[in-house]
Amino acid sequence: SQTIHQWPATLVQPVGSPLSLECTVEGTSNPNLYWYRQAAGRGLQLLFYSVGIGQISSEVPQNLSASRPQDRQFILSSKKLLLSDSGFYLCAWNRDRGADTQYFGPGTRLTVL
Amino acid sequence: QKEVEQNSGPLSVPEGAIASLNCTYSDRGSQSFFWYRQYSGKSPELIMFIYSNGDKEDGRFTAQLNKASQYVSLLIRDSQPSDSATYLCAVTANWIKAAGNKLTFGGGTRVLVKP
Numbered sequence: 081s082q083t084i085h086q087w088p089a090t091l092v093q094p095v096g097s098p099l100s101l102e103c104t105v106e107g108t109s110n111p112n113l114y115w116y117r118q119a120a121g122r123g124l125q126l127l128f129y130s131v132g133i134g135q136i137s138s139e140v141p142q143n144l145s146a147s148r149p150q151d152r153q154f155i156l157s158s159k160k161l162l163l164s165d166s167g168f169y170l171c172a173w174n175r176d177r178g179a180d181t182q183y184f185g186p187g188t189r190l191t192v193l
Numbered sequence: 194q195k196e197v198e199q200n201s202g203p204l205s206v207p208e209g210a211i212a213s214l215n216c217t218y219s220d221r222g223s224q225s226f227f228w229y230r231q232y233s234g235k236s237p238e239l240i241m242f243i244y245s246n247g248d249k250e251d252g253r254f255t256a257q258l259n260k261a262s263q264y265v266s267l268l269i270r271d272s273q274p275s276d277s278a279t280y281l282c283a284v285t286a287n288w289i290k291a292a293g294n295k296l297t298f299g300g301g302t303r304v305l306v307k308p
Contacts, residue, residue: 112293124237124281124298131293139295170236180225180285180294184236 082107084185099158103171113154199299212269216282223284
């Protein structure tokens, strides 16, 4: 079956601490993968996307980075979190081969204190 | 800058009535249009997509696209309390797998269906 996982589900981190969020997918090879952020009361903003292993495109300059070490794994990282990094982080994928529909994972809610 | 605009609401609808949501977009190169439903605290769920001008129906949902006027709408017939959620409109230009497709989202319309 085709599924997308994210962990952790929730995270509370102090300012200046590092971050690592993970997204994994099952059931499809070589999917396009995306990281979005939804700040409180705001719309979804595309942060990074990847069309293959080691291929990362950044949409918004910030203190976040992304990596794709394996075909079905997408990681969002930061060396030092800012208060403004708080939000709902969503991984998405083009689940259906040849289709441009994007499906979202369950998300990670990050609070930076 | 590519923009997608939605009325933030809340759109209050009596149970059983039709909810009508609108979305306008600025990029004339947009080719694919999506509606997502997002319950509070949850991730967005894809409910409809439309590529061609006209109407597309799926159960109680109908998406309407007018590229000339640059708007896309969503109708929810026989609205139920379980339809209470925020509805997000998203658009993207022509999609090439090797380049990915970057969705631009509107801010969402909050819908409240009252019993």
